[in-house]
Amino acid sequence: MKPYSEMTKEELLELKRDLSDQYREFQGKNLTLDMSRGKPSAEQLDLSMGMMDVLSSDSDLTCEDGTDCRNYGGLDGISEAKELLADMIEVPADNIIIYGNSSLNVMYDTISRSMTHGVMGNTPWCKLDKVKFLCPVPGYDRHFSITEYFGIEMINIPMTADGPDMDLVEKYVTTDPTVKGIWCVPKYSNPTGNSYSDQTVRRLARMHPAAPDFRIYWDNAYGIHHLYDDEQDHVLEILAECKKAGNPDMVYKFSSTSKITFPGSGIAAIATSHNNLDDIKKQLKIQTIGHDKVNQLRHVRFFKDIHGMVEHMRKHANILRPKFEAVENILDRELGGLEIGTWTKPHGGYFISFDSLNGCAKEIVAKCKKAGVVMTGAGATYPYGKDPEDRNIRIAPSYPPLQDLITATELFALCVKLVSVNKLLEEM
Amino acid sequence: MKPYSEMTKEELLELKRDLSDQYREFQGKNLTLDMSRGKPSAEQLDLSMGMMDVLSSDSDLTCEDGTDCRNYGGLDGISEAKELLADMIEVPADNIIIYGNSSLNVMYDTISRSMTHGVMGNTPWCKLDKVKFLCPVPGYDRHFSITEYFGIEMINIPMTADGPDMDLVEKYVTTDPTVKGIWCVPKYSNPTGNSYSDQTVRRLARMHPAAPDFRIYWDNAYGIHHLYDDEQDHVLEILAECKKAGNPDMVYKFSSTSKITFPGSGIAAIATSHNNLDDIKKQLKIQTIGHDKVNQLRHVRFFKDIHGMVEHMRKHANILRPKFEAVENILDRELGGLEIGTWTKPHGGYFISFDSLNGCAKEIVAKCKKAGVVMTGAGATYPYGKDPEDRNIRIAPSYPPLQDLITATELFALCVKLVSVNKLLEEM
Structure with missing residues (x-):
């Protein structure tokens, strides 16, 4: 026609x-x-039903370091879960905190903490007149809902086949100190399905933000969610790129097993620099005694390692x-x-x-x-x-x-x- | 001697x-x-090992209303879990939201939300010069850590065998609009083990707070944690008392199964008025798609009902x-x-x-x-x-x-x- x-x-x-x-x-x-x-x-969902069998009343729910997963404790997660998710998102295991069932919740809490307590000693955002976020569009509605809920002004950045329009991103980030973050879904992006090119990742990592508390909110939602064996996108690992570029603290990487095992009953994680982890743990230890370690153990025993995943x-x-x-x-x-x-x-x-x-x-x-x-x-x-x-x-x-x-x-x-x-x- | x-x-x-x-x-x-x-x-902990067997790969993880517990959704919890925890904390099931693994986390989030967004339309606390909480002492250190973390001024209220010194509580709450809350562990209190008398509960429920956003933070941590069959403390149900007194919105009741099943792998809840629930859900739907429904179902299938618990x-x-x-x-x-x-x-x-x-x-x-x-x-x-x-x-x-x-x-x-x-x- x-x-x-x-x-x-x-x-x-x-x-x-x-x-x-x-x-x-x-x-x-x-x-x-x-x-x-x-x-x-x-x-x-049927693919993960085996998870319901890996732990039974005969199981020893002790993890490698002797922690009884059934009791209180383990603020940042059991070490074997850290290893599994670190492999999944391509970072060292000591750069990771394991959370509860939802990476969205981790992102929300990250923004909420920045509002009330600021980022690594900087002014809490609730004390500022204006806070802005860059939003590559089209993007993920639940990201935008979080920033909207906190009254953060959102600026549209057009998505290209290589990721966000980097000229525009650099212009905002390097000149406007009220720009505190950018929402990114770097791989198989929601909704375009495009992945950020190496050039895009490197330009992001090499920015010199006007705001010391600017962070890249890197939602690694689809890191291993390929459709094909032979045609797979690869995205440069952002923590390593930021470190190389002298910006080790500039990124929070989020992920979860929601679309790997059971959505809502998976485990989530944040990966970031040790400085950021210390900053986060000061808050996390007030918020909780620890997340669900039995479920962490269930995931580890089900997958064994990244190859199983x-x-x-x-x-x-x-x-x-x-x-x-x-x-x-x-x-x-x-x-x-x-x-x-x-x-x-x-x-x-x-x-x-x-x-x-x-x-x-x-x-x-x-x-x-x-x-x-x-x-x-x-x-x-x-x-x-x-x-x-x-x-x-x-x-x-x-x-x-x-x-x-x-x-x-x-x-x-x-x-x-x-x-x-x-x-x-x-x-x- | x-x-x-x-x-x-x-x-x-x-x-x-x-x-x-x-x-x-x-x-x-x-x-x-x-x-x-x-x-x-x-x-x-061994008492709850049977929980690891109630769900298996042969189980149907569908709940009563047809929801597949393995998938996204269910912001406020599955109805059978609401019923179980409602019975546990003596409130109607429609006054409850089921959360994740930790009531401490629910309390933290409640304070955090009040800081950034206020309570039912009132000014967010982060915009106020001063916010105060009453703290019956001795009390629970993790409560005090939350209020300290948010810069909330804490006022000591002596505990008696009947609960907090109510003359003092009434004086502060009814005259000082910067007093926004009181931490309470009403039953088998942490650490005194005392329970609030009927008189104390009624006086709390009947207060006329100077602040419209004053709330009682009622940590029902030990509601069914008796040591004896014959000598058990009973505490008046606070939601009902507040409703009777014309203060239906004045209380948040928190609870969890942490010291019932596995600490860190249990389920938590908040119970409060419909006005407060609506206020909370506006935030909750931004923070998460839903909590761990499989674990909710696991608890329900393990206990069957309150009698099992x-x-x-x-x-x-x-x-x-x-x-x-x-x-x-x-x-x-x-x-x-x-x-x-x-x-x-x-x-x-x-x-x-x-x-x-x-x-x-x-x-x-x-x-x-x-x-x-x-x-x-x-x-x-x-x-x-x-x-x-x-x-x-x-x-x-x-x-x-x-x-x-x-x-x-x-x-x-x-x-x-x-x-x-x-x-x-x-x-x-």
Whole structure:
């Protein structure tokens, strides 16, 4: 088919009638499908059921250093869990603290601590008139919710295939002392699926921030979440790069096993310099006696080591890959050449990012919803929920069974076409 | 033996020689015993090993309302866990939020949220010049650490056998709008073991605070932690009392299963009014997608209901009771009638509170340490670690095996005698 923009009004009107008929057919199916969040499917969760067997009433719940994991203590985690997660996120084990079940919670607490107590001796942010964060867009809505909740002003930074626009990032970070952080999902980014290039990581690590308490909030959410064995993205390790560049304290790296074992019942971690770790522990020891060590031990006994974890991730990939490919194939087939949308084809992670014609995203998502398919809300991938071009839509292929996903994506493609036709007709 | 205060100088000097000999004997034993924290013993932890078996790879981890506990979601907890903990802390299930592994963490987060965002629309505390908390003393050191960490001024309120001195509490709360909270451990209080009388609870509930954002921080740490079947303390349910008194929003009730199942691997909860719950959830949904539902389910399947939990607590009591009685018997035998100390005989909880002669506590704890027995630091039971009379010592009988506990308590009693003799001699 030819690009919609080259069609005459009559052709578009004809097309609209045809698409509207198809849409009504979908409405008749009474679908209730959810593609809104990056949730693993039941089939993926089944992969980790063995975790429920590794500890039993006969088990010795003592860890290597003699700590009884059943009792109080262990503020920063058991050493074998530190080793496992350190290998997972490519840092030395002594640069890590193991937390509870959620890296989002760790990020929230990091911002909250900076508000009330400041970063390594600097003024608490709640005492400052203005605090700003850089937000590569499109990005992860829950990051933006945290900074919005704390009244931190968010500045959009366009994402490219290589990561955030580094000219803009450097300009802000090096000249504006109210810029205290940047949200990053460096690998298989949420939602674009792109990974930061070596050049981007090096430029980030080599910045000279105007604010001494500027930190990179490095959400390593999809570090080992590949879709393919042969085509895998690699991202330079940021702690080492910052250290090399003479900025050892400039980054907090977050991660968890949420999309490896059970979301909500995994273990999370922060990795950062010893100076930052000392700063964090001063607060952490007030907040808790320690996180769930039995669950840490459960993870270690289940995976044994990083090799076990990598093997486990292959099984996830085998379930996820056909879903991503199904979405990509339908988008290619239905929308290829029409010039009414572009989309990413990531090598890992949980999302495909779709850009429609400007001003169409909200309407597309609304149309999907009316026919029973819930997408992530349009705008959600931008600070304050405001996509200035109203064009980005996050597609989350992981949760629905394959057949449902195919139906949902076909509906989605149809809605894209229908809304685009309307848009073009309006503009005539 | 007669009271030390009635002894002559010669008698005291003779006694001192004898006690010093005994002390040297203890030093020769090279003891390394720990009575510093309220940790359950290994024997108590063994009681909950069955928890490791209730979920297996064959289990259906779906809860009653159809939620797959293995996936994201469930911000305020699964309904069956709410029911279990609601029964445990005597509130309706819809007044509760289930958290992660630590009620201390919930308390910290509650204060932190009040600092950054205020309580139910009131000014965030970080924007105020002064915030004060009332601290019944002796009390729980980790409570005081939280308020100290946030720069909240702490005011000592003497504990009586019926709870905090209510005349003083009412005076502060009703006249000083900078007083925003009071820390309470109402049942088997840490460290006195006393429980609040009905009169105390009613007076607390009926206060008219000067500050609209004043809250009672009700740490229900030992609600079902009885030592005896026949002699149990009962404390009026504070949420209901506050509601009756027209102050439904005035209390946060905290609890956890830390000293029921595994400390650090339990589940925690807050119970409060719907207004407060709505206020809390606005923040909680930014902080996390949800707590560990699998662990919530594990607790529910292990206990089945409150009756299972009460039965389980009897087994704890059977292990703890002989330890408490051993300490009490040794103190009676060694110190009875000497008038150099008083101590509590609680019906539950984890501590015995000991008051020495004024100005002796630090020295007693130091002497114990020199002979290999670590007690809770003297002063720890007071804000800022400052016991104005230097007399309170918290005894934690739970952790050491019975024989070690006996040895440690004998050493403790000896140190009390020795330090008291020195004190009396100095004053002559």
